[in-house]
Ligand SMILES: C/C=C/C(=O)SCCNC(=O)CCNC(=O)[C@H](O)C(C)(C)COP(=O)(O)OP(=O)(O)OC[C@H]1O[C@@H](n2cnc3c(N)ncnc32)[C@H](O)[C@@H]1OP(=O)(O)O
């Protein structure tokens with residue numbers, strides 16, 4: 460591993476140098492164990508502790524297949540999907556690996572008694588498999604997390620519609636929270652030159668998801684002037700949705716749960732911010748019954764902030780807790796676009812407000828190849844910035860996931876893999892200097 464790191468850190472290294480490095484037989488990786496999937500049985504979700512289920516193991520290097528690449532991971536980030544994996548909810552991810560393993564001889568490699576998690580990385584290509592021509596050892600890359608087989612025509616127009624669509628490091632093995640990762644080469648994209656490894660690894664999954672969900676015609680197709688209600692506006696997804704709304708000339712109405720988070724949204728440029736804690740909304744009277752009066756109180760607050768206008772697009776992900784309110788506050792003909800259900804996936808809403816007012820609910824999931832590329836391009840051009848707040852070591856990934864699970868974090872939480880310290884990997888300091896305030900906005904808040 461030392462040879463790999465030395466090569467990455469030496470400005471003289473050539474592609475041939477990387478190609479000649481002898482790869483280690485094993486590497487360190489963050490895993491969950493198949494024989495522990497029942498360890499939290501009987502506990503409430505909130506009490507399931509990722510620090511107990513996430514392990515740092517030495518794992519054997521997987522065999523490299525056609526169309527694939529082995530990447531030395533300098534840094535990764537924690538996504539909520541890793542929280543789901545670590546608490547074995549809503550399903551154990553070993554079921555995904557078993558199903559993938561049944562597909563072919565090659566995919567069998569993924570069906571193991573341990574799952575290496577992580578759906579983001581920034582690092583350097585070490586080896587490419589047969590059929591890979593666009594990438595070579597030594598290339599500095601980030602990887603998006605869309606894994607598709609593309610053997611069915613269903614996904615040929617929109618790669619998210621492939622019947623064998625999977626999220627790398629969640630529904631496949633050999634993810635990014637590790638010193639080495641295995642990806643399909645089509646997941647690779649150029650690392651933005653002005654960012655450090657950990658900054659470059661932070662946006663990938665959430666930035667691409669927010670891009671499809673909000674900006675792309677496959678999602679809400681946001682336009683200038685739209686009022687966009689963004690739940691969790693300083694969180695992983697929300698911190699990118701807020702940036703997309705502002706950069707696209709829309710009007711974000713940011714919902715957060717503390718004055719500090721409200722300040723971050725304002726410092727990004729948002730003017731309309733709602734602190735849901737301070738307002739004390741109780742959309743549910745009890746486990747089964749919602750309170751439309753509270754939806755209305757929320758809607759009135761939005762009208763107060765917008766000068767009487769309602770919401771064109773809701774950027775939804777909390778799910779059960781907020782969905783009824785989201786449908787209610789959307790304007791006639793408006794759109795609720797959802798990519799998750801953090802607080803519960805059995806939603807309830809009053810359908811009269813949907814059909815009578817011709818509203819639409821759009822399901823959105825990650826991003827297709829092209830959308831992921833376009834979202835990364837915006838990062839590389841300095842139009843959208845990473846929202847990295849805190850960085851952990853690979854050893855402390857359990858704590859990092861715990862922070863995200865307990866909503867103790869801001870923006871994105873990074874993890875250093877091979878990178879010995881923060882701040883390395885910047886190749887364009889001039890461009891970085893231009894954007895340094897925005898890049899650091901979420902740091903240590
Ligand atoms: C990028 C980051 C993203 C995120 O963070 S997202 C948040 C994290 N992700 C999650 O929480 C999602 C976790 N995934 C799940 O919970 C499950 O993954 C799903 C509920 C999405 C799917 O459940 P399943 O049981 O895996 O799939 P089925 O499609 O329901 O298949 C089960 C069997 O049902 C059959 N079936 C499917 N549709 C139909 C139909 N319309 N009519 C009849 N049968 C159907 C199938 O074929 C199959 O059958 P057979 O078991 O024999 O293979």
Ligand SMILES: NC(=O)C1=CN([C@@H]2O[C@H](COP(=O)(O)OP(=O)(O)OC[C@H]3O[C@@H](n4cnc5c(N)ncnc54)[C@H](OP(=O)(O)O)[C@@H]3O)[C@@H](O)[C@H]2O)C=CC1
Pocket residue numbers: 538539540543664665668690691692693694695696697714715716717720735776777780781798799800801802823824825826863866870
């Ligand atoms: N389908 C897809 O492609 C993707 C789905 N996801 C899913 O989206 C969800 C959010 O991910 P991410 O943004 O990274 O997570 P984060 O935890 O970083 O951010 C979510 C934010 O939502 C807010 N929130 C949480 N619970 C509630 C609630 N009950 N009511 C209102 N607001 C709430 C919190 O903000 P505050 O407390 O300030 O209000 C929180 O910071 C997860 O379930 C994740 O799995 C994520 C990425 C891609």
